Amino acid sequence: MTLEQERELLLRIQSDRKEFGILFDHYYKPIFGxxxxxxxxxxxxxxxxAETFLKAFLKIDSFVWKDIAISSWLxxxxxxxxxxxFRKRKYKAAALESMVDFDxxxxxxxxxxxxxxxxxxxxHDDFILIQQKLSLLNIRYQEVIALRxxxxxxxxxxxxxxxxxxxxxxxxxxxxLEKLRRRVLS
Amino acid sequence: xxxxxxxxxxxxxxxxxxxxxxxxxxxxxxVSAQRSAVMGIWFVVVPWFFLMCVIMKxxxxxxxxxxxxxxxxxxxxxxxxxxxxxxxxxxMGLPIVSIILxxxxxxxxxxxxxxxxLIISIRMRWLNLSVLxxxxxxxxxxxxxxxxxNCR
Numbered sequence: 156m157t158l159e160q161e162r163e164l165l166l167r168i169q170s171d172r173k174e175f176g177i178l179f180d181h182y183y184k185p186i187f188g189x190x191x192x193x194x195x196x197x198x199x200x201x202x203x204x205a206e207t208f209l210k211a212f213l214k215i216d217s218f219v220w221k222d223i224a225i226s227s228w229l230x231x232x233x234x235x236x237x238x239x240x241f242r243k244r245k246y247k248a249a250a251l252e253s254m255v256d257f258d259x260x261x262x263x264x265x266x267x268x269x270x271x272x273x274x275x276x277x278x279h280d281d282f283i284l285i286q287q288k289l290s291l292l293n294i295r296y297q298e299v300i301a302l303r304x305x306x307x308x309x310x311x312x313x314x315x316x317x318x319x320x321x322x323x324x325x326x327x328x329x330x331x332l333e334k335l336r337r338r339v340l341s
Numbered sequence: 342x343x344x345x346x347x348x349x350x351x352x353x354x355x356x357x358x359x360x361x362x363x364x365x366x367x368x369x370x371x372v373s374a375q376r377s378a379v380m381g382i383w384f385v386v387v388p389w390f391f392l393m394c395v396i397m398k399x400x401x402x403x404x405x406x407x408x409x410x411x412x413x414x415x416x417x418x419x420x421x422x423x424x425x426x427x428x429x430x431x432x433m434g435l436p437i438v439s440i441i442l443x444x445x446x447x448x449x450x451x452x453x454x455x456x457x458x459l460i461i462s463i464r465m466r467w468l469n470l471s472v473l474x475x476x477x478x479x480x481x482x483x484x485x486x487x488x489x490x491n492c493r
Contacts, residue, residue: 183363
């Protein structure tokens with residue numbers, strides 16, 4: 156979706172809330188994927204994605220167009236959701252397996268999807284290790300590294316998502332990577 | 342591993358693609374499940390402890406001493422017109438609040454206007470369910486006690 160298309164969609168949503176469904180269908184997959192790669196837990200990512208879109212739906216009227224993609228705004232809300240979760244965990248080490256909640260709701264719906272995603276995740280040993288070690292770092296490093304290396308966003312996009320200058324993003328990435336490297340090697 | 346090698350490794354990191362299908366509806370919890378479980382545990386700690394002491398004393402005849410102090414304290418609170426409500430609130434009120442919080446945390450309600458039916462689904466969060474069962478048990482026991490005491 157181009158910026159112009161997003162702008163048109165935003166105007167349509169602001170006049171008719173039902174149009175939000177288009178935004179939801181278009182961005183659910185990347186936002187869920189981002190949250191899943193950050194948390195490593197299907198249920199958690201699903202809950203956070205739901206919260207992200209609920210917050211977006213409630214705040215879309217106050218969204219003022221400043222040539223920043225709506226996707227960046229959605230990523231910002233999702234990042235805040237993920238950060239909130241990691242802050243509560245106070246950076247405690249947790250194996251991805253143990254992060255699986257008690258929630259068995261997906262046995263009723265989405266079980267196949269959950270199994271497929273978990274099977275796929277298990278095939279990425281390096282990613283699991285990096286994700287675990289990353290969750291032990293300070294939030295400000297977690298968010299930039301996840302957006303850069305998990306989501307393949309460039310510094311300009313990360314800057315738009317986090318609302319920080321590109322220079323700050325660059326230095327956070329550099330320091331964060333070094334801290335992550337030490338964690339991985341330890 | 343050198344920093345530059347690590348950076349290269351990160352650049353080429355293979356990530357799970359997570360091909361999730363957008364759900365037809367979003368199921369949002371009415372209240373936070375984790376917070377409800379934690380609050381529920383705090384709300385039932387005192388009544389549960391009181392109940393355990395009573396069971397130990399009157400059923401297993403093991404008097405831990407603390408139950409007498411507890412009973413005296415409850416009696417004193419009950420006699421005072423200013424504080425009589427503390428006992429019922431602590432032993433019945435808080436577990437009832439715990440039941441409500443944990444029930445809302447795991448339930449999802451959906452009204453289907455075209456069929457005229459209310460669909461209630463329960464999420465199997467074991468911690469919330471456990472707190473819910475303990476709370477219902479405590480309220481049930483105290484409720485039975487109140488009925489039998491008042492019907493004598």
